[in-house]
Amino acid sequence: MSANPPRADSSASPQDHLEAFEHLIRRARVAASLTPGQVVSAEMQAPLRRRLERVHPADVAYVLENLPLADRLLVWEQVEADDRGEILLEVSDAVRESLLADMENAEIVAATQELDADEIADLAPDLPREVVQDIIEAQDVEDRAELQAALSYPEGTVGALMDFEVVSIREDVTVEVALRYLRRFDELPGQTDALFIVDREDRLKGLLPLKRLLVSDPDVEVETLHERDPISFSPEDDADEAAEAFDRYDLVSVPVIDADGRVIGRLTVDAVLEYVREKQEAQQLGQVGLREEEDIFASVWDSAKNRGPWLALNLLTAFFASRVVGAFEGSIEKLAALAALMPIVAGIGGNSGNQTTTLIVRSLALGQVSAANARRLLLKEVGIAVLNGVMWGGVLGLVAYGLYRNVALGGVMALAMLLNLMVAALAGIFIPLAMERFGRDPAVGSSVFLTFVTDSMGFFIFLGLATVFLL
Amino acid sequence: MSANPPRADSSASPQDHLEAFEHLIRRARVAASLTPGQVVSAEMQAPLRRRLERVHPADVAYVLENLPLADRLLVWEQVEADDRGEILLEVSDAVRESLLADMENAEIVAATQELDADEIADLAPDLPREVVQDIIEAQDVEDRAELQAALSYPEGTVGALMDFEVVSIREDVTVEVALRYLRRFDELPGQTDALFIVDREDRLKGLLPLKRLLVSDPDVEVETLHERDPISFSPEDDADEAAEAFDRYDLVSVPVIDADGRVIGRLTVDAVLEYVREKQEAQQLGQVGLREEEDIFASVWDSAKNRGPWLALNLLTAFFASRVVGAFEGSIEKLAALAALMPIVAGIGGNSGNQTTTLIVRSLALGQVSAANARRLLLKEVGIAVLNGVMWGGVLGLVAYGLYRNVALGGVMALAMLLNLMVAALAGIFIPLAMERFGRDPAVGSSVFLTFVTDSMGFFIFLGLATVFLL
Numbered sequence: 001m002s003a004n005p006p007r008a009d010s011s012a013s014p015q016d017h018l019e020a021f022e023h024l025i026r027r028a029r030v031a032a033s034l035t036p037g038q039v040v041s042a043e044m045q046a047p048l049r050r051r052l053e054r055v056h057p058a059d060v061a062y063v064l065e066n067l068p069l070a071d072r073l074l075v076w077e078q079v080e081a082d083d084r085g086e087i088l089l090e091v092s093d094a095v096r097e098s099l100l101a102d103m104e105n106a107e108i109v110a111a112t113q114e115l116d117a118d119e120i121a122d123l124a125p126d127l128p129r130e131v132v133q134d135i136i137e138a139q140d141v142e143d144r145a146e147l148q149a150a151l152s153y154p155e156g157t158v159g160a161l162m163d164f165e166v167v168s169i170r171e172d173v174t175v176e177v178a179l180r181y182l183r184r185f186d187e188l189p190g191q192t193d194a195l196f197i198v199d200r201e202d203r204l205k206g207l208l209p210l211k212r213l214l215v216s217d218p219d220v221e222v223e224t225l226h227e228r229d230p231i232s233f234s235p236e237d238d239a240d241e242a243a244e245a246f247d248r249y250d251l252v253s254v255p256v257i258d259a260d261g262r263v264i265g266r267l268t269v270d271a272v273l274e275y276v277r278e279k280q281e282a283q284q285l286g287q288v289g290l291r292e293e294e295d296i297f298a299s300v301w302d303s304a305k306n307r308g309p310w311l312a313l314n315l316l317t318a319f320f321a322s323r324v325v326g327a328f329e330g331s332i333e334k335l336a337a338l339a340a341l342m343p344i345v346a347g348i349g350g351n352s353g354n355q356t357t358t359l360i361v362r363s364l365a366l367g368q369v370s371a372a373n374a375r376r377l378l379l380k381e382v383g384i385a386v387l388n389g390v391m392w393g394g395v396l397g398l399v400a401y402g403l404y405r406n407v408a409l410g411g412v413m414a415l416a417m418l419l420n421l422m423v424a425a426l427a428g429i430f431i432p433l434a435m436e437r438f439g440r441d442p443a444v445g446s447s448v449f450l451t452f453v454t455d456s457m458g459f460f461i462f463l464g465l466a467t468v469f470l471l
Numbered sequence: 472m473s474a475n476p477p478r479a480d481s482s483a484s485p486q487d488h489l490e491a492f493e494h495l496i497r498r499a500r501v502a503a504s505l506t507p508g509q510v511v512s513a514e515m516q517a518p519l520r521r522r523l524e525r526v527h528p529a530d531v532a533y534v535l536e537n538l539p540l541a542d543r544l545l546v547w548e549q550v551e552a553d554d555r556g557e558i559l560l561e562v563s564d565a566v567r568e569s570l571l572a573d574m575e576n577a578e579i580v581a582a583t584q585e586l587d588a589d590e591i592a593d594l595a596p597d598l599p600r601e602v603v604q605d606i607i608e609a610q611d612v613e614d615r616a617e618l619q620a621a622l623s624y625p626e627g628t629v630g631a632l633m634d635f636e637v638v639s640i641r642e643d644v645t646v647e648v649a650l651r652y653l654r655r656f657d658e659l660p661g662q663t664d665a666l667f668i669v670d671r672e673d674r675l676k677g678l679l680p681l682k683r684l685l686v687s688d689p690d691v692e693v694e695t696l697h698e699r700d701p702i703s704f705s706p707e708d709d710a711d712e713a714a715e716a717f718d719r720y721d722l723v724s725v726p727v728i729d730a731d732g733r734v735i736g737r738l739t740v741d742a743v744l745e746y747v748r749e750k751q752e753a754q755q756l757g758q759v760g761l762r763e764e765e766d767i768f769a770s771v772w773d774s775a776k777n778r779g780p781w782l783a784l785n786l787l788t789a790f791f792a793s794r795v796v797g798a799f800e801g802s803i804e805k806l807a808a809l810a811a812l813m814p815i816v817a818g819i820g821g822n823s824g825n826q827t828t829t830l831i832v833r834s835l836a837l838g839q840v841s842a843a844n845a846r847r848l849l850l851k852e853v854g855i856a857v858l859n860g861v862m863w864g865g866v867l868g869l870v871a872y873g874l875y876r877n878v879a880l881g882g883v884m885a886l887a888m889l890l891n892l893m894v895a896a897l898a899g900i901f902i903p904l905a906m907e908r909f910g911r912d913p914a915v916g917s918s919v920f921l922t923f924v925t926d927s928m929g930f931f932i933f934l935g936l937a938t939v940f941l942l
Contacts, residue, residue: 026836058719188682211659248529250741270721280751288826302853313820318815329807336800339810344789355759383771
């Protein structure tokens with residue numbers, strides 16, 4: 001979100017910085033070990049502080065993420081109050097928590113002084129409620145209005161990603177005048193690739209791309225240059241759709257307007273890139289039931305708490321599947337081969353259903369699933385299931401026959417595979433559609449429901465058929 | 472990659488365009504059904520053609536992706552040769568294949584005439600070899616050199632993503648002169664947020680951000696304004712690391728330099744955003760063994776071919792696990808409860824191991840796994856496994872006892888859970904590390920190996936312990 005250019009040391013990689021800091025910390029600790037009380041004094045930390053001033057906040061964030069807690073706090077305490085806000089924005093959630101836990105409320109308020117309203121709003125969910133109140137009260141009137149607006153937009157909307165660094169001009173001026181107006185800024189906000197053209201009421205009339213402004217004759221009227229009917233967003237728009245538009249049209253900055261067409265902010269590509277990357281992370285973690293990223297230096301206990309609920313949920317579904325098997329214990333006692341073959345039927349159903357689910361989730365994200373083609377998708381997936389079922393069911397039927405010299409067992413195996421693949425196709429379609437319908441991210445959690453269905457039904461179909469036809 | 476702004480109709484959503492085209496196609500087909508031979512004549516297609524001229528190439532791509540093959544080709548044949556290249560760039564791989572299959576070699580060469588070297592290089596892997604040769608020969612000398620350079624960089628490098636639309640100036644000029652120089656362009660390339668400052672030999676000396684140029688006094692020397700030692704990449708640099716830098720420092724365009732420091736191109740944020748999104752897609756699909764995105768209108772047969780190899784691989788691993796169970800059939804005959812309980816041990820091991828793998832994959836991607844903390848990670852994961860194993864193993868041991876009133880069975884269940892969770896932790900760490908070591912993407916495929924280990928070992932540990940202690 002920050003518009004600052006990298007500082008002087010930008011040619012060093014984040015890893016280089018990490019090594020440098022590890023070295024400085026070691027030196028400070030060795031020096032401390034020689035003094036009574038083994039305290040790291042202010043003097044010993046001076047080299048750390050000097051180095052911190054030369055490193056980009058994003059790189060400081062990387063260093064903090066990769067230091068064990070005690071070293072992390074040693075470094076953090078040397079960071080200037082003015083720089084702390086930006087670093088808090090950059091670190092991962094888990095590390096942010098560890099830094100905030102080390103700060104007094106007043107320190108947190110001070111750290112946010114240099115941040116823009118949209119940046120404070122990004123931090124707010126992680127701050128104690130009373131600190132957020134203090135921060136709001138510490139703002140002047142205009143900033144306070146922006147901050148309250150920024151705080152009001154729910155996650156996943158354009159409003160939650162936008163900033164307020166708008167540069168706008170009127171259309172009835174010349175290029176010369178526009179350039180003169182721009183020179184009154186110290187520097188334009190980062191990611192400014194166009195000026196927003198507005199009327200007297202701040203209503204968006206068009207865009208003047210800098211790439212066109214810069215090549216234009218100074219005497220030309222802005223009116224003749226600008227793009228009318230530009231892409232714009234409302235703060236309520238879905239962030240995923242906005243990201244799709246940035247990718248599709250190669251956008252850099254886009255005006256955000258209210259219901260009356262008035263410019264209230266802008267969405268920039270850096271916020272979109274960060275959003276896309278964070279969402280990807282959240283989905284990857286969510287697929288295996290991790291609610292948040294784990295600080296790699298977190299305690300075993302904290303990590304276990306993060307992972308526990310998922311294991312508990314899976315245990316419940318596994319227990320249910322186990323009870324399905326339990327209902328057929330009589331059959332298994334008579335023919336133990338069933339116990340050896342049943343995991344294949346369940347497992348392949350799960351694999352195949354997960355393929356279907358992944359494709360449906362993708363089609364949903366791209367807006368490709370409509371009432372018109374839902375039926376087509378269903379028929380196609382069932383068609384593939386039948387084709388795969390006949391083929392792989394046939395192969396496994398032969399294998400089962402080869403192993404146990406039992407024709408009926410081979411037939412049951414083949415039929416069970418076919419049926420469970422059809423169950424998997426249906427579940428693979430309906431589960432993500434149902435999650436979408438209920439407003440949940442289908443990329444997260446579809447898999448656990450699907451596996452529940454394919455395991456339980458796989459066992460039931462195979463053991464049920466075996467009980468009917470073999471015993 | 473394209474620098475074109477959206478065309479006039481940009482306020483319509485891609486879905487609106489799709490509906491409009493579906494309507495036009497239906498009308499053309501109805502008109503055709505009334506003529507002898509039922510051919511859709513040129514006249515009937517005129518409305519389609521007119522509409523196509525007003526739609527952004529990226530939206531045409533969306534429309535083509537969402538039409539069944541016959542309709543898709545009907546529309547495609549109405550697209551102007553000049554627009555085809557850009558649309559080919561935008562469509563998904565599977566749809567591109569269907570469009571290229573419908574084109575003569577000469578048409579393909581014609582379609583690439585309007586593309587830049589880096590864009591042609593993006594298409595090249597999907598084109599027949601002789602067509603690529605024809606395209607190279609159709610270029611003039613300078614473009615040919617660029618194209619050959621672009622073709623030479625392997626996927627996943629900065630070189631494969633960069634373009635050649637560089638705007639550079641010398642440092643010994645004033646802002647006034649720089650602005651006058653820029654006015655000689657018709658329009659600056661898209662995503663230009665800075666001018667590259669070079670010496671006589673084209674060696675990079677610094678960057679002049681437009682946001683600073685625009686606010687500067689015309690008489691000031693460029694030299695006093697520009698950023699020295701800016702971030703730059705080599706064409707051989709890893710694209711993931713470049714994406715990380717774009718995210719970290721909020722970059723828009725970055726110079727790409729050769730070993731002598733000469734500017735040979737630039738990397739822009741739109742290319743990075745597209746790369747990040749495509750990589751994310753590829754990983755999501757790859758996790759369930761889909762080698763490429765499926766055209767939602769692909770035939771059942773083509774889809775089955777795309778999904779088959781993964782099912783075959785999983786079948787092999789499931790078969791192996793099944794043979795592990797087969798080795799204990801004697802035990803299962805004596806105590807069928809084992810068959811009901813064994814999937815729980817295997818399944819929870821798989822869930823837990825996948826959590827570990829996901830975190831390790833993430834740490835690898837962020838460059839957080841070093842020799843120094845590998846040991847720490849290992850101890851931590853094993854620690855979590857022991858904690859979870861004691862807790863959930865205890866719960867399940869009690870459940871098993873409750874169900875079967877057999878103390879020894881409960882004990883075996885608890886111990887097997889504990890041991891398999893430890894196996895899962897070790898496998899969850901070593902499998903992605905080994906894949907990374909062998910140059911494969913650990914996000915793709917780690918899961919199938921992991922599940923193989925946790926299933927086979929889960930069955931072996933549980934049934935083995937049961938055989939020793941219960942029978």
